[in-house]
Amino acid sequence: MKFTKYHGLGNDYIVIHPKELQKELTSRDIIQICHRNYGVGSDGILLGPLPSSTCDFRLRIFNPDGGEAEKSGNGLRIFCRYLFDLGLVKNAPFSVETLGGNVQGQVHGSGEMITVEMGRVSFDSAKIPVRGEQREVLNETMVVDGVELTYCAATVGNPHCVILRDEIAPEDAKRFGPFIETDSRFPNRTNVQFMKVLDRANIQLEIWERGAGYTLASGSSSSAAASVAHKLGLCDNKITVHMPGGTLQITIHDDFMITLTGAVTPVCEGIIYQDVFTQELQRI
Numbered sequence: 001m002k003f004t005k006y007h008g009l010g011n012d013y014i015v016i017h018p019k020e021l022q023k024e025l026t027s028r029d030i031i032q033i034c035h036r037n038y039g040v041g042s043d044g045i046l047l048g049p050l051p052s053s054t055c056d057f058r059l060r061i062f063n064p065d066g067g068e069a070e071k072s073g074n075g076l077r078i079f080c081r082y083l084f085d086l087g088l089v090k091n092a093p094f095s096v097e098t099l100g101g102n103v104q105g106q107v108h109g110s111g112e113m114i115t116v117e118m119g120r121v122s123f124d125s126a127k128i129p130v131r132g133e134q135r136e137v138l139n140e141t142m143v144v145d146g147v148e149l150t151y152c153a154a155t156v157g158n159p160h161c162v163i164l165r166d167e168i169a170p171e172d173a174k175r176f177g178p179f180i181e182t183d184s185r186f187p188n189r190t191n192v193q194f195m196k197v198l199d200r201a202n203i204q205l206e207i208w209e210r211g212a213g214y215t216l217a218s219g220s221s222s223s224a225a226a227s228v229a230h231k232l233g234l235c236d237n238k239i240t241v242h243m244p245g246g247t248l249q250i251t252i253h254d255d256f257m258i259t260l261t262g263a264v265t266p267v268c269e270g271i272i273y274q275d276v277f278t279q280e281l282q283r284i
């Protein structure tokens with residue numbers, strides 16, 4: 001099976017063209033391909049371009065745990081670059097259908113920078129979803145591993161839980177992320193961001209991704225966290241998001257419509273051998 005690999009700020013994805021598949025990818029196949037020792041290794045798989053009745057293209061996004069994600073900011077930016085590299089799009093905007101809604105992508109210049117109109121961020125508990133009475137989930141508290149944390153929740157098609165702190169480190173995401181991801185408040189589980197507000201135009205994030213674990217960057221996380229910072233009145237509407245893997249530019253428009261811009265880098269292409277799928281299932 002042929003694949004192409006890209007990364008967006010160290011958030012790496014394997015792109016598989018549907019024509020490469022003789023049968024549906026199973027969760028087991030996805031776990032094996034994404035495994036960093038027993039497979040190719042990646043933060044997820046992008047399956048497309050698939051036919052769409054509402055958009056120019058359709059994309060399916062899979063997490064390394066074998067689950068399917070509704071949306072991915074870096075995944076979408078990488079998919080835009082993949083379409084550009086295949087010659088299927090040029091510099092004009094085009095539309096992509098995802099499980100988390102339709103988005104618009106645009107490739108700039110010769111492909112180094114990609115913009116995605118991510119759709120609208122909502123803080124509504126019913127949409128995210130977060131259990132309990134319907135409300136905007138802002139500045140609530142939870143006790144995790146013995147520590148009280150203040151959080152806001154948001155959706156940009158996929159669920160996010162943003163924790164505001166004066167100082168953040170990778171250890172915060174790695175220690176608290178697994179507990180928050182699977183907390184019973186979040187029936188669909190959640191992505192988790194630890195956010196430090198640097199000034200009115202800059203935030204810093206450490207990220208624990210649902211179904212993937214600690215990652216160096218995330219586009220939907222950046223969209224959600226920047227929206228929380230703006231909603232709380234801590235930042236203006238143009239925000240640079242600093243992550244261990246690099247920076248993304250977020251613009252928050254009226255009604256919390258989000259534009260996301262950043263770099264994508266092609267890594268390699270190759271062939272996945274059948275042996276990857278027939279070996280014992282790797283869960284470590």
Ligand SMILES: N[C@@H](CCC[C@H](N)C(=O)O)C(=O)O
Nearest residue numbers: 069072073074158218219220
């Ligand atoms: N890396 C992504 C997010 C991928 C999906 C996420 N793990 C989920 O399950 O929602 C991004 O850049 O947004």
